[in-house]
Amino acid sequence: MSDPSLAHRPTLEAVAARAGVSRATASRVVNGSDGVRAPLAERVRRAVDELGYVPNQAARTLVTRRNDAVAVVVAEPETRFFSDPFLTQQVRGISKELTARDNQLVLLLTEGAADYERVGRYLAGGHVDGALLFSLHDDDTLPALARRAGVPTVIGGRPSWSDADTLYVDCDNRGGARDAVTYLLDGGRRRIGHIAGPLDQTASVDRLEGFRDALPGTDPRMIAEGDFTPEGGARAMAALLEHCPDLDAVFAASDVMASGALRVLRTRGIKVPEDIAVVGFDDIVSVAEWTDPPLTTIRQDIEEMGRMMARLLLRRVSPSAGDADGPALSSIITPTRLVVRASA
Amino acid sequence: MSDPSLAHRPTLEAVAARAGVSRATASRVVNGSDGVRAPLAERVRRAVDELGYVPNQAARTLVTRRNDAVAVVVAEPETRFFSDPFLTQQVRGISKELTARDNQLVLLLTEGAADYERVGRYLAGGHVDGALLFSLHDDDTLPALARRAGVPTVIGGRPSWSDADTLYVDCDNRGGARDAVTYLLDGGRRRIGHIAGPLDQTASVDRLEGFRDALPGTDPRMIAEGDFTPEGGARAMAALLEHCPDLDAVFAASDVMASGALRVLRTRGIKVPEDIAVVGFDDIVSVAEWTDPPLTTIRQDIEEMGRMMARLLLRRVSPSAGDADGPALSSIITPTRLVVRASA
């Protein structure tokens, strides 16, 4: 309020005056459009420097209808499931990509229905050029909201519905899970249990599918559902042990649940990996490297997934700008990689 | 881009026309200023609803010079130290407070000097009304940058310089540390070591001070410097054990370092808390509750600190708006609380 340095912010008009050109020409130079002769352009650039001119984004947005800003919408209740570092890393990737393309990141955290309405209004308000949607549950209304608002979106994680028009970025959950189990099988394990995530999330379902791919016809009691928390992992581990005392391996659908499982095993004096091998999923370093023993897990490049989401969205927002505009945009499934540590 | 629903966004003009009033009156109603007679106001409100009118923020900003947006600037390199959950929680608090006051959160992550320049330009560009600065190191240029840009700021964590004009929010690091050590002393521990954080951060220094308050004249070798990582905590623990084999307690300046320390103790077969008691700091639930044994620690209300930062900034931005405007704004030190779990 009444800040001097904000008050004397030079306008394009001032730059033009100083450079002895019209506002239109100054604008052309500032926006890098060609067709301005070198000496003039140079004069304008000097004036910009001398005055410390910075374009007023509001004025620009008002006429161009572009915000150069993207919303990242995170549905809070679900955030807990995906342990926090996951989100943080993804946001980091998004931020980098957005920055590289001169876009801003507006963070919208929601909790509860009232917030959805607020987000809907915000998106409809045309404040952002696009939105990145996170941690949706099965019948989440957020994508519909965004669509109604006419805001291009990209979703983090495969949504439960299929729709050619819906763009998302996810890792190869199924393939990764398959790899994990295959690795256990290759290591001679035969009685392999699975700690699944909540089955109303596609990631959990896909990982379970992968487990089944490698181990068809598994007794359903070898599969226990957790909730992506350590507690859930611990409970699931206990259940597994109960149904199958001679278990020799477990594949958990997340590192965090695996850490809960490890805890139960340690408490009961069961040696990992000697008695039971454990494989996680995610490779969240702060978890997987610091469990005891360190966790063998399936790595997904979380930050890169973030970058990809941002890139995809930006291309959707302005098809011409992106890379040499390929054909239709499509969802992306990133590969996973087995990272062997000590737990299996 | 050419989106239909964005294209027909109704303007205030349209609302006014539908309600049969002037644009000025419509504006008055939309902005909740009084002095519009009830029936007219009602007509305008109905028109807004029917048309689904949402004010164009860019146009509004252009004239009011207010953005209703706040930047959260996080200096990346340091982020690793404060383990991620810390930041996430704080941002959550900020987001809630901002949302409640109809402000947006623009997230700016930086890494390296080049990014600082970019952030400087952004702040100078007047895109936001204020900035929240995080994880600064000792001679960080960010605050100066923000000041030059004329953007009101609030800093997360006590900065190393003192300056009446600088507002920050931090927890009572010193008092918390003192409480931790006092608790250990009360439990009969006598040979207490300290795993400090990097001493170029005020939080580490303050916690060390608190340690010394409770245990004046401690042999310097009872203090080992870590770096807020589990590895650092582990190394520091090992060093402590070396210099003082009959240690009976450790106060670590962070939960994350404590987790590293616990690991070393477990490896060496030293029982916690029987042989050595361990107290952490932060109470990052995902860490403290899931170490083995669960960590006794000093709790700081991270989310609340985030809220306070936001509130402070908003009051600084528009002194009139805030609560019944108290006198001068001042920095805030929040209390800490000892949380007893199993490790001490």
Next chain:
DNA sequence: ATCGCGCGAGAGAGCGCTCTCACGCCGGAC
């Protein structure tokens, strides 16, 4: 009945920018 006052409403001027359009100038073709 006249005057003045105050409140509610409208008219209109920008905020700083982009972009279309018109214009002037220079070079090449006739």
Next chain:
DNA sequence: GTCCGGCGTGAGAGCGCTCTCTCGCGCGAT
């Protein structure tokens, strides 16, 4: 030498909103 075409530049019209200023109306006081 005249004409045309095209490129480089300037003039000006808004984008959608807020806010000041003015105006008109109805009321109480004289």
